[in-house]
Amino acid sequence: MKIKPFDVFDSAPVLADVPLLAAAGESLHYLDNAATTQKPNAVIDAISDCYRQHNAPVHRGLYDLAENASQLYETARRTLAKFIGAASDQLIFTRSATESINMVAQGWLRPRLNKGDQIWLTRMEHHANYLPWQALCRDNGARLRIIELNQDGTLDLENCTGLYDASTKLIALTQVSNVLGVINPLKEICAKAAGQGIAVMIDAAQSVGHMPVDVTELDCDFLVFSAHKMFGPNGIGALYGKAERLNQMEPLLLGGGMVDHVSQCDSIWMPYPTKFEAGSQNLADALGFAAAVNWIRQHDMHAMHAHVTELTQYALDSLAKLNNVEIYGPRDAEQRAGIVSFNLTDVHPHDVGQIAGERGVAIRAGHHCCQPLMQQLGIAATARASFAPYNNRNDVDALIESLHAAQALMG
Amino acid sequence: MKIKPFDVFDSAPVLADVPLLAAAGESLHYLDNAATTQKPNAVIDAISDCYRQHNAPVHRGLYDLAENASQLYETARRTLAKFIGAASDQLIFTRSATESINMVAQGWLRPRLNKGDQIWLTRMEHHANYLPWQALCRDNGARLRIIELNQDGTLDLENCTGLYDASTKLIALTQVSNVLGVINPLKEICAKAAGQGIAVMIDAAQSVGHMPVDVTELDCDFLVFSAHKMFGPNGIGALYGKAERLNQMEPLLLGGGMVDHVSQCDSIWMPYPTKFEAGSQNLADALGFAAAVNWIRQHDMHAMHAHVTELTQYALDSLAKLNNVEIYGPRDAEQRAGIVSFNLTDVHPHDVGQIAGERGVAIRAGHHCCQPLMQQLGIAATARASFAPYNNRNDVDALIESLHAAQALMG
């Protein structure tokens, strides 16, 4: 079954830009984009170019190569900051979304979280946005509260009594669920929280680079994301914070570069963002990160997002036609990002994933680092297909065929 | 003044392997290797090859690409572990030496450091191996003790009363000073500490990859290093720990992959090394890191080390011939790594660095993240030249010429 692409977006040029996929051709249908995305040449080249032409210590040297490295690093910071509507110095380079969240938990909330205070999360949070708060609540005697979900996987904001109470110190939630694909109504939550002086931290690991994200518009206190989930390199991520919050926040890592004055008993940190970037800067990956942003801009994020939405709808509709399938989250692709979780009755998701894999369809099977959600759904795992602009209908068709094969083999 | 290389080692093939330097030719004399090293093609290619051929989530996927990524990642871990004489699972990938040290400080020592306990450091520690312990002592009411230096920059182990007392919980020290170049007598210290049950953490950021380092031979409890200082990529480092210590140690970052079971109130971590690698693994840089090790092996670390030692002696001798120069640390290159700090009387080190830089000689000027040492020396900064196997006598000659120029301009 081959169908001509029905939307105006042509994914072929995007695919041609991504050497791993271009080389694999029809032998690989990469649908594990929510785990990590594949990389365009522009990103790979930015990294090698860095090592071939620009490599030098950042913010430390007086010779041209080092001065140039410092400037390239700060230009990358500006690119990233602008992309999410932030002031340049409020964009901190971290190692990952995971580190960014832990920085907020340890550096900002820990010193100001008291016994009896509340932290609110949602049922759909990734372990990265669950475990740091769980540990903090245990240590400080605070309460971990959960916004539960409606039947269709959206947040049940009606029944979370106490969400905006004075005892709530932070609401930490994801913009897009990496299991359900659901997009959460952040503006509403941020606005209400701001009214009560409650800080909001947004896990934007699944949204930045895939849909417009603007911290000024959202008016959130913190926002975190990872380069590798938006066509950028491994090993680098970002943390945005409001100026006031960054001033209050203590660094997670202490070391070179982040300190102004060291004396026998005490030390004085540099202002942000420097305070939060202890150790030698990751120049190559910062340049790769910025190259990813420029690549996204060049291909038009809105067009790519629309394409992914259409592909998601096609996948939802195709899956719904299977027998014995359970699909999680809303059926309307407009309400979600390009992430679809499902299960086949009586076929373990690991077998679904393995059988699809043997047929060149790369999907994910497991709890997706969302055990609290799995427990609520009463399942151990799901299979998950997740889409990127370089995917097309053939990938969805191959997925569906592999599911037929799984049912035939295991049925 | 051109002198034929006097040693058997030919640095030309090494230089030819390093594209940034090969392209720059005589226009750049890169002598800032203690800050960061330049990268051979093998490392750059390992990273691009990863993104072009192997990129996939590590330890998460069931399809071939993901399985292969997991295996490559673990092979890289084995390569690194073997290189320092460690068991594979005791080598933890971190973001940097800085992060590794903070992990030990927060995860291992913090819960077991009591009021009245002591942490011993040395006067020559980098801020990365100073600030985390300073903060910990302040928080826990422990005492920060310093092993002072002899006149020649070596450790004064005679006059550090109480070093091996029962109240000492940790000795954290560098293998090589990034300012003085001094190599510390670690085996002696580790042996004495072990006799008293005192843990020793070694900052090997300046030694691994440049001289033989074997954790079994040293019998240290922890050892940390960074890829970018040993011809590897930015953004990745390592932590070695004894099995018992790693079992005791709590993770610094909580998130995906490091947890086995999550329940409402509590969670169960995976065993090490997984417990310490929260978040998506940095596959590309792990492969680049392993490629650096293989490149070092291929060029014979012993031969490269001997070459750097001879070059260092040549630099020490050449510097000593200048008027109005102060050289820090021992005059005998056998006692040090390829790092030489110095000052010209009445020329600010920033001007030395800038003038050298304008002449294509890349050296570092500043406190080198060693303010406690600078305070002891009674200076604000030094100029520092640091050598790698791709350097040769021409680089030293160019340095000396630039110092003559600085004296002429500023005199």
Added chain:
Amino acid sequence: MSNSSIYKDVLMDHYRNPRNRGDLSEADIVRRGSNPRCGDDIDVGVNFDAETLAKVMFRGRGCSVCLASASMMTETVSGKSKTDAHQLVAAMRNWFTAEGATADDRPADNLAALDAVRGHSARKRCVMLAWEALDEALEIE
């Protein structure tokens, strides 16, 4: 299905027609193996006759690899001495973990179908779950 498929006929047979799967209420000892990562959850029950494993049974849920491996395990160790069974578990662990292990290192011939799974590190825990539970039931240091 490609040649490198892990779904060999023998494996599928054990999955579809598991040996010794059933009620454990009569077992001398029951040990649980659980892998929250994928929701596999297996109980292994053993009846001893002095130092011999007279009967080995399992029950629980899991993926095909996990259940087939459990079934094969019960077949392989039934009638063996405690010491032999313990050594079989060690040999299984080694077969799935050791660098350079080959198909020939399989602890027993009726496990040959699991060879195709060895290349898949993500499935190691699925394979070993029942074996590790057995090892606990043996209570050998």
Added chain:
Amino acid sequence: MSNSSIYKDVLMDHYRNPRNRGDLSEADIVRRGSNPRCGDDIDVGVNFDAETLAKVMFRGRGCSVCLASASMMTETVSGKSKTDAHQLVAAMRNWFTAEGATADDRPADNLAALDAVRGHSARKRCVMLAWEALDEALEIE
């Protein structure tokens, strides 16, 4: 010395023959600027005549850029009103920080020699040290 050298003649002249460097014991107000990163340590002293900066002096240690900039600063602001001096500091800050600033954006012509330093972000703090100390001495919100 290459054309892009930061060591222009005017800068070297200010370094070798600093203007208004000396004793600050008669100053109405003294403010310190210190940069532990490179050991620069400058005191700036001001004598006011009503709203005018009658005399501006400095003393301290630092690299050539830091000392020359301090010297130029004293020359530039002496005789200016508090408000003008404050605005000059802001203009300096902008000249060294703003994206797209050019040589033409220099706050005063006698600062032209500092243009070559602008490309060197590592030296920005050296240049600004005396200016920031002055700004504190002005005590304008």
